[in-house]
Amino acid sequence: MCGIVGYVGPKLATPLLIEGLKRLEYRGYDSAGVAIMNGSGVETVKESGKITRLESLLSATPVVGTTGIAHTRWATHGQPNQVNAHPHVSQDGTIAVVHNGIIENSMVLKQMLEGRGYTFQSDTDTEVLAHLTQEFFEGNLEEAVIQALRMVEGTYGIAVISATDSHKIVAARKGSPLLVGLGDQEYFVASDVSAILAHTRQVVYLDDGDLAVLDRDGYRIIDLDATELQKKVSRVDWDLDQIERGGFPHFMLKEIFEQPDTIENTMRGRLLPDDGTSRLGGLNLTDDELLSFDNIVITACGTSWHSALIGENLIEELTRVPVEVEYASEFRYRNPIVNERTLCIVISQSGETADTLAAMREAKRRGARTLGIVNVVGSTIARESDGGIYLHAGPEIGVASTKAFTSQVTALLLFTLKLGRLRDMSILRGREIIDAMKAIPGQVRDILSRADEIEALAEEFKRASNFLYLGRGYNFPAALEGALKLKEISYIHAEGYPAAEMKHGPIALIDEMMPVVFIAPHDSVFDKITSNVQEVKARKGRVIAITSRDEPALKGKIDYEFRIPETLDLLGSILASVPLQLLAYYIAVKRGANVDQPRNLAKSVTVE
Ligand code: G6P
Numbered sequence: 001m002c003g004i005v006g007y008v009g010p011k012l013a014t015p016l017l018i019e020g021l022k023r024l025e026y027r028g029y030d031s032a033g034v035a036i037m038n039g040s041g042v043e044t045v046k047e048s049g050k051i052t053r054l055e056s057l058l059s060a061t062p063v064v065g066t067t068g069i070a071h072t073r074w075a076t077h078g079q080p081n082q083v084n085a086h087p088h089v090s091q092d093g094t095i096a097v098v099h100n101g102i103i104e105n106s107m108v109l110k111q112m113l114e115g116r117g118y119t120f121q122s123d124t125d126t127e128v129l130a131h132l133t134q135e136f137f138e139g140n141l142e143e144a145v146i147q148a149l150r151m152v153e154g155t156y157g158i159a160v161i162s163a164t165d166s167h168k169i170v171a172a173r174k175g176s177p178l179l180v181g182l183g184d185q186e187y188f189v190a191s192d193v194s195a196i197l198a199h200t201r202q203v204v205y206l207d208d209g210d211l212a213v214l215d216r217d218g219y220r221i222i223d224l225d226a227t228e229l230q231k232k233v234s235r236v237d238w239d240l241d242q243i244e245r246g247g248f249p250h251f252m253l254k255e256i257f258e259q260p261d262t263i264e265n266t267m268r269g270r271l272l273p274d275d276g277t278s279r280l281g282g283l284n285l286t287d288d289e290l291l292s293f294d295n296i297v298i299t300a301c302g303t304s305w306h307s308a309l310i311g312e313n314l315i316e317e318l319t320r321v322p323v324e325v326e327y328a329s330e331f332r333y334r335n336p337i338v339n340e341r342t343l344c345i346v347i348s349q350s351g352e353t354a355d356t357l358a359a360m361r362e363a364k365r366r367g368a369r370t371l372g373i374v375n376v377v378g379s380t381i382a383r384e385s386d387g388g389i390y391l392h393a394g395p396e397i398g399v400a401s402t403k404a405f406t407s408q409v410t411a412l413l414l415f416t417l418k419l420g421r422l423r424d425m426s427i428l429r430g431r432e433i434i435d436a437m438k439a440i441p442g443q444v445r446d447i448l449s450r451a452d453e454i455e456a457l458a459e460e461f462k463r464a465s466n467f468l469y470l471g472r473g474y475n476f477p478a479a480l481e482g483a484l485k486l487k488e489i490s491y492i493h494a495e496g497y498p499a500a501e502m503k504h505g506p507i508a509l510i511d512e513m514m515p516v517v518f519i520a521p522h523d524s525v526f527d528k529i530t531s532n533v534q535e536v537k538a539r540k541g542r543v544i545a546i547t548s549r550d551e552p553a554l555k556g557k558i559d560y561e562f563r564i565p566e567t568l569d570l571l572g573s574i575l576a577s578v579p580l581q582l583l584a585y586y587i588a589v590k591r592g593a594n595v596d597q598p599r600n601l602a603k604s605v606t607v608e
Contacts, residue, residue, distance in 0.1 A: 002086075002100040002606075003027045004178065005195040006069040006159040006169045008214050009186025013037075013068035014058055020188075020195035021051050021070050023243060026251070026397045026596060027192060027603045029072050030080030034058070035087035035096035036068035041163040042096045046085035067167050069159040069189075071098035074602045077106070078123025088127040090134035091118050094163040095141075097133065099126040100191055101155035101176040102607050109151060125154075133160060141165040142213050145172060146224055149211075155354070155607070159189050168215045173206040176606050177352045177380055180204045180212045180219055182233065187214040192604075193236050193378075194243045194395055201236045205378050234378055242394045250595045252398030252489070256581050257448055260441040262393040262403040263574070266410040267437060276430020277421035278414040283371060284387030287422055293343040296323045297368070299331050299359040300347035301605070303401035303484065307408035308347050309477035310573050314412055317570065318420040318429075328359035329608070340367035345415075348372070349396055349404035350604035351379025358608070360385060373411045375404050389415060398596050399603045400488045402581045405481060406444075406574050413437060413571070436568045440575070443565040447578045450562075454579050457544065457560055458586030464515050467494035468541075470502055471519035471576070472529055478519055478573040482580030489598045490588035499532040510541040517583075518558075519576045521548035523569045533557050546576055 003024030007013045017034050025032075032054045033046025043063045047054040051072065071086035078084040087096040103109070106125035109132065114120070118131045129148060136147035141162045149156070155175030161168070171178055171189040181188030181196040181203050188196040189212065193203060204221065206212060210229065213220045221229045248254035255262075270278050283290070296315060298308040305327060312323040326336065328346075332355065338344060344363035348356045351374040360370050360381060372385035375393050382388060391407040413433070421430050461467075467486055471479035480496035487494045497506055499518065510516065516536045520529045530553040536543055537557045545558040548566045564575045588595050 002074050002191070003072040003195065004069070004098050004100055004157055004159050004189065004191040006171065006189040007186065008067045008167060008169050009183065009216055010066060011186065012064065013066055014063055016199070017068050017070035018051065018055055018058065019198065020190065021072050023194045024072050024192055025051050026399060027072065027074070029597055030075050031073045031082065031085035032071060033085045033087055034063065034068055034070040035089070035161060036063045036065040037161060037163065037166050038063055038065045042089065042094060042161060044087050044089055044096055046082055046087065048081050048085060067161060067169065069096060069098050069161055069169060076102055076607055077125045084122045084124050086126060088122060088124060088130045090130040092134055095130055095133050095137065095160060097126060097130045097158055097160045099129060100157040100606060101174070103128060103152055103156065104154035105152065129158065137162065137164070139165060141168055142170045142211060142222065142226070145170045146211065146226060149224060157191055168213065170211065170213055171206070172211040174208045175354070178206045180206065180214065182219065185216060187219050189214060193238070194397070197236065197238060197243060198240055203234055203236055203378070204231045205234060205383065236377070238395055243397060250398065250585070252400055252402060252585055252595050255396055255398050255403045256578065256585065258394070259403050259406050259578065260445045260448070262407050263410050263444065264441045265392040265394070266407040267414065268392070270414050271434050271437065273431060273434045275421065276417070276427040276434060278417045280389055280414060280418055282388050282390065285369065289369070290419055291422055292341065293321065293369070294341040296321055296343045296345060297326060297336065297338055297363065298323060298345040298347060299326045299328045299356060299363070301328050301353050301355055303405050303481060304347040304349060304356070304408060306477045306481040306484070307405055307412060309480070310409050310474060311345065311412035313474055314416040314570055315419065318416050318425050319423050321419065326359070328353065328355040331359040332362050338363050338366045338368045342368040344368040344370045346370055346372050346381055346385060347408055348381050349375045349401055351376045351381040352604045352606055354606050354608050357381055357384070373408055375407070399598055399601050400485055400584070400595070405577060409574050410437070433568065433570070436571050439567065440571060443567065443575055444578055447564055447575065451582050453562055454582040455586045457562065458583055458590055460560070461515050462587050462590040464492055464513070466509065466514055467492055468502070468506055468509070468514060468516045469494060469496040469519070469580070470499035470516060470532060472499045472525040473523065474569055474573045475519040475521070475576055478576040478580065479517070481577055482517060482519070482584070485581055485584035486587065488601060489584055489595050490591055490593055491599070492587065499529050502532060503535065507535065507539065510536055510539040512540040512542070514541045515544060516541045517544045517546065517580070519546045520554070521546065521564060521572055521576065522551070522566060523572055527553070530554060546579055
């Protein structure tokens with residue numbers, strides 16, 4: 001979603017801000033802009049489209065100064081055009097604001113400001129913040145921002161500069177992530193650590209209600225009553241090369257190929273083979289507490305919701321604790337059965353998805369214990385959950401989630417092992433699962449070594465306009481995820497279905513134009529899926545089968561085949577999802593789509 005970066009220090013701000021924006025571009029990118037203190041006032045340059053367009057504008061007419069703020073926008077209010085791009089400037093041109101989030105009472109505030117003579121240039125909710133700050137400004141920027149924010153309902157991560165109280169950035173957070181980066185006599189503000197990682201690893205994460213005041217001499221964190229707060233300085237352990245493409249044409253491909261390592265990293269130090277269980281230091285739950293829950297609710301969005309479905313199967317099969325999976329956006333608005341005897345597992349790569357965060361807060365409000373399965377260290381869900389499991393998959397930049405998914409499933413397996421062994425899962429079963437888990441990174445490597453087979457398949461199907469993905473058991477969520485990957489980046493309509501359920505509707509769509517991907521490894525439901533393959537073939541569908549061995553039962557019934565190694569049923573979805581990620585990737589590339597920045601999508605959806 002939208003990204004913020006700001007800089008105050010001795011260096012020229014514009015190149016630093018542009019570099020930061022480029023690193024944030026993966027989050028949302030329909031327009032971008034900067035505002036710089038140029039010595040005589042606030043100078044703003046903004047442009048619709050990609051950051052390279054803004055960069056060209058700035059190289060044609062450089063803006064020189066050492067304090068500035070910048071923004072990449074993902075439109076919520078108003079068209080993604082130049083006027084609506086951030087920063088937004090106050091009526092008198094002295095104050096510039098960048099904003100992530102939504103000001104819910106912007107219409108009321110706008111009317112009030114218009115009554116006081118302010119005129120509005122844009123259709124955005126953000127512009128009210130610029131004018132409001134001017135309205136309250138009496139020489140001290142943080143005081144004016146505090147007054148303005150007191151009038152605002154909604155969510156915000158903001159950075160503000162003023163020509164009068166210059167060489168200062170005021171930043172504030174409520175509901176939209178923001179952090180302060182501490183350099184050597186220079187300070188940054190950013191919505192995502194990747195924007196500033198090239199310059200510092202020391203950060204202070206802001207919490208809701210926090211305000212940061214940065215100038216060349218230091219930083220202060222205060223609350224909305226201007227009371228000074230003491231905040232912990234955290235060290236970010238991501239490396240710069242992890243947020244760069246490292247020779248791959250796209251982040252998505254790099255991240256697909258990282259999976260042998262990222263899955264390994266999720267497991268590292270956590271498997272206890274002798275006892276057939278796992279060690280999860282971050283759960284913050286005693287064994288007795290873990291045993292005390294009557295039910296588990298897992299809530300998430302997008303790809304993370306698909307891993308939640310796999311988690312449901314895993315936990316119910318191995319621990320017999322009832323599990324419900326809920327879309328985070330739905331969970332909040334119904335009346336779910338959640339109380340003190342519920343464990344709520346919240347899955348989120350970014351740890352910032354607005355609906356997931358709100359669902360977690362709702363579960364907490366109802367008394368549930370919350371566990372976050374999160375990739376981004378220090379993210380809001382990681383900080384607000386009662387405990388959790390970090391994925392340790394490293395930064396995921398490609399908008400289409402890949403390595404986070406396989407690590408989420410791995411983390412859910414680790415959790416299931418732990419709970420299962422505390423309940424009545426046998427040590428032998430635990431050891432069998434651990435042996436199979438240990439083999440997964442090598443098996444993924446084997447699949448990746450045959451990526452060219454998938455590329456050839458992509459050539460064959462790149463012109464398709466619809467796709468069906470079918471699987472059973474653990475591979476039904478894998479089918480959903482395969483279909484989601486394809487639609488996200490290639491814009492081909494695709495649906496995932498439980499293979500047998502296909503008969504109740506989607507079968508009507510099948511003809512010689514319809515590619516149908518069957519996830520059909522030799523697992524316990526293989527026999528059942530062969531009849532579904534026949535049903536498709538009988539209607540002339542084009543069958544692509546993900547299999548794991550020579551299957552006489554499929555002879556003559558499939559058109560294309562890709563082999564994956566064999567594993568336990570409950571690990572199958574990890575292996576099956578890798579060729580499906582590759583298929584989506586290669587089809588999208590062959591169609592000329594922008595794989596890392598698919599249209600309309602954002603990496604982290606921080607609005608409802
Ligand atoms: C967006 C992304 C998806 C992601 C979903 C949930 O829609 O484009 O790739 O799966 O958000 O994100 P989260 O960070 O909570 O896992």
